[in-house]
Each structure stands twice: as structure tokens, then as C-alpha cells.
Amino acid sequence: MNIYDIAREAGVSIATISRVLNGSPKVKESTRTRIERILEKHHYSPSAFARGMVYGSMHTIGVLTVDVRDLYFGTVTHAIEQAFSRSGYTTVLCNTGGIPERQLHYLELLTTKKVDGIILVGSYFDNRELEEAIRHVAARIPVIMLNRDLQGDNIWSVVCDEAQGISACVAHLSALGHRDIIYIRDTTTFSAMRKLSGFRRGMESAGLENAEAAVIETGKGIEGGINGVLRAAELGVPFSAVVTGDDVCAAGVIKGLKKLGRIPGREVSVTGFNDSLLARSTDPELSSVNSRPEEMGETAVSILSRVLEGEDPPKITLVRPELVLRESTSPFTGKKE
Amino acid sequence: MNIYDIAREAGVSIATISRVLNGSPKVKESTRTRIERILEKHHYSPSAFARGMVYGSMHTIGVLTVDVRDLYFGTVTHAIEQAFSRSGYTTVLCNTGGIPERQLHYLELLTTKKVDGIILVGSYFDNRELEEAIRHVAARIPVIMLNRDLQGDNIWSVVCDEAQGISACVAHLSALGHRDIIYIRDTTTFSAMRKLSGFRRGMESAGLENAEAAVIETGKGIEGGINGVLRAAELGVPFSAVVTGDDVCAAGVIKGLKKLGRIPGREVSVTGFNDSLLARSTDPELSSVNSRPEEMGETAVSILSRVLEGEDPPKITLVRPELVLRESTSPFTGKKE
Incomplete structure (x- = not known):
């Protein structure tokens, strides 16, 4: 019996369970009462979940990236892994190739592995089935999307402008x-x-x-x-x-x-x-x-950590890029053909 | 109770348990008898472990790499993840930065997460403590080393020449x-x-x-x-x-x-x-x-898979590199300063 089982029995997201355990005022009174009864039934007190939400979890985060060989995706993935490893989490790496079927496959795989959260790195093609699958997963596991803004409960986005x-x-x-x-x-x-x-x-x-x-x-x-x-x-x-x-x-x-x-x-x-x-x-x-791939990765980790601690960070975070000048741009010489 | 617990109780590696379950003749008779007794005691028959060694496992492989942002390490890691995902395994990614303390930290972390195998990608500095730690981990979990040849039970190497x-x-x-x-x-x-x-x-x-x-x-x-x-x-x-x-x-x-x-x-x-x-x-x-980073990664996966199925592949596999010619080399012109 862990936090996921409690959430399933209560029919709520783990973020809601977390809010109850952290005494957040954002939970409806009837929901709070229902959850507290389930916790009691299973002899769980909030203190059993002390030190964060993830008691009973595998302390594992799933990262779905298009292809870690790509310099940009590699750098984002590295930043995520490093930031999570500092708090004792391990990172499961999935290279989807950007192919919807493989994205679906990995989402399902990660769900069965009971990861604590999923970060999707990379911009995705328009695919209704995939969006539904993400929302379905997000009903149980918080999802952070990098470079793709998707509306939904338990889904947060970090987008580079x-x-x-x-x-x-x-x-x-x-x-x-x-x-x-x-x-x-x-x-x-x-x-x-x-x-x-x-x-x-x-x-x-x-x-x-x-x-x-x-x-x-x-x-x-x-x-x-x-x-x-x-x-x-x-x-x-x-x-x-x-x-x-x-x-x-x-x-x-x-x-x-x-x-x-x-x-x-x-x-x-x-x-x-x-x-x-x-x-x-x-x-x-x-x-x-x-x-700013490092900042993207670190922001994703910071948001997911806050979610796992029962906070409710802003749904979209924007990261501002910066043009770095080198030798390939210079004043117009008059030639254009 | 899973294969790891059986191995611990018997004081042998999981590879040995696997060999007993697969009827390999390579196990000493006394060891075989001892393991069979433990299996019986816990009501396990070899068939309970059918379809490979990893029954009761998390189907997870740990990959320790120096830095996935590096094009070479990224390509090897990608090949490993892709090959394992085809058989339903997930890959835990660890970027050690090549720093011995972090390598030790990750080895310990992966042990507590009960991964089925560990692949170390990259060449390592001479460090006796780290070698001891690898041998210690290998007593329970098979270890594949890429680009570093280390002698020891339950350790295999894939080396590019x-x-x-x-x-x-x-x-x-x-x-x-x-x-x-x-x-x-x-x-x-x-x-x-x-x-x-x-x-x-x-x-x-x-x-x-x-x-x-x-x-x-x-x-x-x-x-x-x-x-x-x-x-x-x-x-x-x-x-x-x-x-x-x-x-x-x-x-x-x-x-x-x-x-x-x-x-x-x-x-x-x-x-x-x-x-x-x-x-x-x-x-x-x-x-x-x-x-040949793809071949290195795929060879590592093939060797680890064979080990997990109870086989005993060769301890060292050599991969031959190949010089690809482009524009940066041309006949000597007479100038050398």
C-alpha cells in the first residue's frame, strides 16, 4: 500500500493526497474527509508520509525525450538527471524518436513502473491520441512538459520562448x-x-x-x-x-x-x-x-519537486533565450545573389 | 521474495542461481543442492522463474555514463536504452562526470533500487576503491564494463580497440x-x-x-x-x-x-x-x-541479456574501429613548420 494505491482508492490525483497531508487549504472539505478516512483505514497517518510525498515510492522519475544523442535533448536530460540525483531520485531514460506509438508505449511502461513523475522533453506533433494518453497518465502521476504547452489537471509546462x-x-x-x-x-x-x-x-x-x-x-x-x-x-x-x-x-x-x-x-x-x-x-x-537547456531541465525538476511536495506551482513557466553573437553575422555588403 | 533474496540467502550471485535454474553443468554439486533446498523452502520451482532470470525483478538496467551530453557517450547510451526497451526493460541513467565519489554513490543507489544489471559506459581512472565497489556490486548484480577491462566474477567487458x-x-x-x-x-x-x-x-x-x-x-x-x-x-x-x-x-x-x-x-x-x-x-x-558506439552499446545489451538468461558469454569482447576518410588528410606537401 503506497501513496498511489491511496490515490486510486480515493479517486483523486496524488497531488490532492499530498495537499491533504500537507494541510493545504485548496482541497474541498468533503474530499479531505474521504481521503482521511482511507488513510485511517490503512493505518496511515500523515506523519507516515513525512519528508515529502514520495514515501513508499521508488524515488524514480521518467524522462521521455526524443533522442538523447541530439545535443539539445542530451543537455536537457543531463540537467534533469543531475538535479534529481541530488535528492536521491533516479531517472529512467526513454528515447521515443518522436514517434507517437513509442511515446504511448513508454507512457504505459512508466505507469506500470510506478514512477513518481514524468517529464516529457521536446516538442511533440499534434496527436489527439497521445494527448489523451498524457492526460490519462496525469490523473495518477504528475506530468511536466518541456517545450509543449498542454492544458490539463496535474500537467505543468516549461516553454522556451x-x-x-x-x-x-x-x-x-x-x-x-x-x-x-x-x-x-x-x-x-x-x-x-x-x-x-x-x-x-x-x-x-x-x-x-x-x-x-x-x-x-x-x-x-x-x-x-x-x-x-x-x-x-x-x-x-x-x-x-x-x-x-x-x-x-x-x-x-x-x-x-x-x-x-x-x-x-x-x-x-x-x-x-x-x-x-x-x-x-x-x-x-x-x-x-x-x-538555455540547463535552465529548462532545472526548472522542470524544480516544478516537479514542488508538485511532489504538495505545492501548486504556476501551470506555465517561460524561459527566455538569448542570441549569442559570433562570426557568422556581419553587416550587409550589398551582395544578395 | 525474489531472485535477489534467494541469491543473498544462498550467498551466491544471481548468475549462479540462474545457472541452477537453467540446469547449467557449470555449478558445483554442493552449491546446486544448497540452492535447490532454499528454492524449495520458499516454494519456488524453477518454472516459477520461467522466461528468464528476471522474474520478480523490476526489469530495470542501470547505466552509469560519464556525461550523456558527450556525443560518444550519448550515442552508446541511446543504443543501450533502445535495445533494452525492445525487451520491456527500462534504463536508469546516471551521469557520473567521471568523478569516483559520484560513481560510488550511483553504484550504491542502483543496488538499493534492485536493478537487474549495471552497464558502466566510459573509460575510468585508476581507483582501487572504485574497483572494489564494482566487484562488491558484481557479487549480486551482473556488471558490464564498456571501454574498461576489469577482471572479476560476474563482470564482463566490451572494449573498442x-x-x-x-x-x-x-x-x-x-x-x-x-x-x-x-x-x-x-x-x-x-x-x-x-x-x-x-x-x-x-x-x-x-x-x-x-x-x-x-x-x-x-x-x-x-x-x-x-x-x-x-x-x-x-x-x-x-x-x-x-x-x-x-x-x-x-x-x-x-x-x-x-x-x-x-x-x-x-x-x-x-x-x-x-x-x-x-x-x-x-x-x-x-x-x-x-x-562504433552503436555496436558497443548493442554488444553490451546482448551480453547482459545472455547473462540474465543464465549463459556465460566470453569475458571480453573486442569491437574493431574503422578510419573514415574525409578532407582533413592529404599528401605531404613538403611544409612542416
């Missing part, structure tokens, strides 16, 4: 005199949608029209970046600056520009996103948006 | 006409020691003396690579080729050469190690040793 990060790139390039700025888009996740809206917003703020025509769709990875910029040239789109949503894509753009005989960083400015190790390895080094 | 990988770099450079080849060494782990011995062996095979003087010590990361190559120039060491033990270091070497006004890939050849995403992002792209 990626749109603002991309807008900042456009503002920076515009201030350098660039007017023909294109955006190379390599995925269609929620995160990519937010970045694209940031691009449009940035172009509007800079008084640059034609933002719609300036978006080039391409595939993922370094190849995606290369193909994207070659495609822009092939289409005859004039550009003196390229904004991307990922350092890997930007690394490809740099290669593609060299193939086109255009000097990246001097003739054509390029911005990356994530400020990863790659941003320092390309030539020129990338001006890139630091999306 | 890194020395051979570095020797192959030297042989390749020597075949291109290079004679002044330096090695930039950025760490002092076991893995780094193996790589260094591969460099010496390669230099010897190529008939190039003075291998001892050709080793430059430096720090980790891109900065380490930059500083290493600047230091070699400062010391007046002649060189037309640089061998490194890591793509990150090689990315730094490329930057350092540009600072020195020497053209990497043309005037000075450079080799990386790990064949990571970085190898495709630098300019020139890196010739790099593919150390």
Missing part, C-alpha cells in the same frame, strides 16, 4: 542592414511552428514584407541545411542572410553557401539555434540562440 | 608521405592510455622514431585542441600531421592551425576520433575513427 529567440535573430540582421532574409525550416514540430511565427513577427517588426515567400522548407540534419540553401538559390530567391532553427541546419547552410561560392559570415550572414558545441566548430563560428 | 584505431591513423598519414606526425593528448583516462600506445605502436610500425617527443599534452575540449597545436608550434616541434583522440580536440586543432596561418587539410593533415557530427561540421571535414 523560441519565437522571441528567432525574432531577435531577425532584429539583429535587420540592424546590420540585411533586408533579404530567408528562413530555412527543417521540421514541422510545435517548436518549429513557434520559431516560424517568431520569424514572421520579426520580419514584420523590421518592416520587411514578403516574409511568407522567404520561407524555404527542407529536411533535417546537415544535408537539410545544404539542400535548403541550394534550393533557395535555385528558386532565384535573393538573400543576404539566412535564419535557421537549429545549429545542425546552420552548419549545413554554411557548407551549402561555400558550394555556391558565397562567403558565409561575410557575404551571407547565418544564424543558428541552440548555441551547441557545433556553433563553435563551424567556420565561421555561428551566431546562435542559446535556448 | 582504440589503439588499433589510432595506429590506423598513423599508417594512413605515413602512407601519404608524412613523417613528422604529432599526437595531441587531452586526457589521462584508460582510453587515452590505449590511444597513446596505439600512436607509439603506429609510429614504430611506420619506422618513425622520436614518437615520445611527438606527444603534446593539453586540456579537454575545443580550447584544448587550439592550445595543443599552438604549444607544439611554440616548442618548435616540426609537424605536418596531427593525430588526436577526439573530434572535439581535432576541431580545436583545425582552429589553432588557422591561427598559425597553416592550412588544415592541405598543409597540415588532422585526424579526429569518434566520427561524430562534429567531423562533418568542421572545415575541412575530419578524417576520423568510427569507434
Whole structure:
């Protein structure tokens, strides 16, 4: 008999049980009375749950990430594991590949393993079945979503303001005199949608029209970046600056520009996103948006810890990214083809 | 009462219990009799453990890695998690930072969580206390070590032949006409020691003396690579080729050469190690040793699975790396300073 069994018998979330045990005034009187009776029946006193909610638990957190090999997801996952290990929790790692079936599979697996909480790292595709599954799991286990805002009981979100990060790139390039700025888009996740809206917003703020025509769709990875910029040239789109949503894509753009005989960083400015190790390895080094993966991970842990202690933190926490300038952006030289 | 309790009561490892349950002839008759009595006492028949050893377990594997943000460790960890998830196991992730105290802490933590097996990913520093702790844990839980060969009961090793990988770099450079080849060494782990011995062996095979003087010590990361190559120039060491033990270091070497006004890939050849995403992002792209992280991870899982099923796989498995050629290595031009 543990906190989960109590919650199930009472038909409430463990957060509610926690609130009762912590004497929070947020619980309806009738619910409180019902829970207290169940606790008594099983000879549990609130003090039996002393030192937090998780008495009787495995002190385990499940992390569902798209792919830990990705530098961004790896850094977020590392921050989560490190922060939890300081309080004696272990972290179960699940790489979903971003595939809905595998996300469903892991959600179910983690439920049977009785983890104390689940953190979903990464932006997810629109999938009603998956959203239902998350809400279903959240009825018993608190869920923290990173980079995806989902409404629901027992669900909290930590979101990087990626749109603002991309807008900042456009503002920076515009201030350098660039007017023909294109955006190379390599995925269609929620995160990519937010970045694209940031691009449009940035172009509007800079008084640059034609933002719609300036978006080039391409595939993922370094190849995606290369193909994207070659495609822009092939289409005859004039550009003196390229904004991307990922350092890997930007690394490809740099290669593609060299193939086109255009000097990246001097003739054509390029911005990356994530400020990863790659941003320092390309030539020129990338001006890139630091999306604060450590802060994202640590914020998720802090929110989940507060939930497990019976608190009710704000439903959405916004993390502000920051544009880090390096060699890949410079004043407009007059060349745009 | 589960397999661990039986093993503890019998004073043997779970692998021994497994062998008895699987009717393996490798168990002493007296041990077998003692275990069978304990199983009977607790009303367990071998069939109660049907479908493998892990009945009554949490179906959980602990992975201790240095740092999942590192591209190599991230890839190995991903391979392990994916392979185990196919058989319904979850993977507990621990980032030790390579720090002995944290390794000890995690080993203890995983023991209390009753994981079915532990995989240690990464090369470890020489530390008697840690080795004792690993042997102590291995008395109850099978341990697989990646890139570190440790003798002991219930311990298996999967080792990449890194020395051979570095020797192959030297042989390749020597075949291109290079004679002044330096090695930039950025760490002092076991893995780094193996790589260094591969460099010496390669230099010897190529008939190039003075291998001892050709080793430059430096720090980790891109900065380490930059500083290493600047230091070699400062010391007046002649060189037309640089061998490194890591793509990150090689990315730094490329930057350092540009600072020195020497053209990497043309005037000075450079080799990386790990064949990571970085190898495709630098300019020139890196010739790099593919150390087969996926194969390492999958081999570890296959060995641990066999152990959990009561088999006794070979104690050491060697994985052969492969040199992948790109733009950073080319024939000797005559310039070496």
C-alpha cells in the first residue's frame, strides 16, 4: 500500500493526497474527509508520509525525450538527471524518436513502473491520441512538459520562448542592414511552428514584407541545411542572410553557401539555434540562440519537486533565450545573389 | 521474495542461481543442492522463474555514463536504452562526470533500487576503491564494463580497440608521405592510455622514431585542441600531421592551425576520433575513427541479456574501429613548420 494505491482508492490525483497531508487549504472539505478516512483505514497517518510525498515510492522519475544523442535533448536530460540525483531520485531514460506509438508505449511502461513523475522533453506533433494518453497518465502521476504547452489537471509546462529567440535573430540582421532574409525550416514540430511565427513577427517588426515567400522548407540534419540553401538559390530567391532553427541546419547552410561560392559570415550572414558545441566548430563560428537547456531541465525538476511536495506551482513557466553573437553575422555588403 | 533474496540467502550471485535454474553443468554439486533446498523452502520451482532470470525483478538496467551530453557517450547510451526497451526493460541513467565519489554513490543507489544489471559506459581512472565497489556490486548484480577491462566474477567487458584505431591513423598519414606526425593528448583516462600506445605502436610500425617527443599534452575540449597545436608550434616541434583522440580536440586543432596561418587539410593533415557530427561540421571535414558506439552499446545489451538468461558469454569482447576518410588528410606537401 503506497501513496498511489491511496490515490486510486480515493479517486483523486496524488497531488490532492499530498495537499491533504500537507494541510493545504485548496482541497474541498468533503474530499479531505474521504481521503482521511482511507488513510485511517490503512493505518496511515500523515506523519507516515513525512519528508515529502514520495514515501513508499521508488524515488524514480521518467524522462521521455526524443533522442538523447541530439545535443539539445542530451543537455536537457543531463540537467534533469543531475538535479534529481541530488535528492536521491533516479531517472529512467526513454528515447521515443518522436514517434507517437513509442511515446504511448513508454507512457504505459512508466505507469506500470510506478514512477513518481514524468517529464516529457521536446516538442511533440499534434496527436489527439497521445494527448489523451498524457492526460490519462496525469490523473495518477504528475506530468511536466518541456517545450509543449498542454492544458490539463496535474500537467505543468516549461516553454522556451523560441519565437522571441528567432525574432531577435531577425532584429539583429535587420540592424546590420540585411533586408533579404530567408528562413530555412527543417521540421514541422510545435517548436518549429513557434520559431516560424517568431520569424514572421520579426520580419514584420523590421518592416520587411514578403516574409511568407522567404520561407524555404527542407529536411533535417546537415544535408537539410545544404539542400535548403541550394534550393533557395535555385528558386532565384535573393538573400543576404539566412535564419535557421537549429545549429545542425546552420552548419549545413554554411557548407551549402561555400558550394555556391558565397562567403558565409561575410557575404551571407547565418544564424543558428541552440548555441551547441557545433556553433563553435563551424567556420565561421555561428551566431546562435542559446535556448538555455540547463535552465529548462532545472526548472522542470524544480516544478516537479514542488508538485511532489504538495505545492501548486504556476501551470506555465517561460524561459527566455538569448542570441549569442559570433562570426557568422556581419553587416550587409550589398551582395544578395 | 525474489531472485535477489534467494541469491543473498544462498550467498551466491544471481548468475549462479540462474545457472541452477537453467540446469547449467557449470555449478558445483554442493552449491546446486544448497540452492535447490532454499528454492524449495520458499516454494519456488524453477518454472516459477520461467522466461528468464528476471522474474520478480523490476526489469530495470542501470547505466552509469560519464556525461550523456558527450556525443560518444550519448550515442552508446541511446543504443543501450533502445535495445533494452525492445525487451520491456527500462534504463536508469546516471551521469557520473567521471568523478569516483559520484560513481560510488550511483553504484550504491542502483543496488538499493534492485536493478537487474549495471552497464558502466566510459573509460575510468585508476581507483582501487572504485574497483572494489564494482566487484562488491558484481557479487549480486551482473556488471558490464564498456571501454574498461576489469577482471572479476560476474563482470564482463566490451572494449573498442582504440589503439588499433589510432595506429590506423598513423599508417594512413605515413602512407601519404608524412613523417613528422604529432599526437595531441587531452586526457589521462584508460582510453587515452590505449590511444597513446596505439600512436607509439603506429609510429614504430611506420619506422618513425622520436614518437615520445611527438606527444603534446593539453586540456579537454575545443580550447584544448587550439592550445595543443599552438604549444607544439611554440616548442618548435616540426609537424605536418596531427593525430588526436577526439573530434572535439581535432576541431580545436583545425582552429589553432588557422591561427598559425597553416592550412588544415592541405598543409597540415588532422585526424579526429569518434566520427561524430562534429567531423562533418568542421572545415575541412575530419578524417576520423568510427569507434562504433552503436555496436558497443548493442554488444553490451546482448551480453547482459545472455547473462540474465543464465549463459556465460566470453569475458571480453573486442569491437574493431574503422578510419573514415574525409578532407582533413592529404599528401605531404613538403611544409612542416
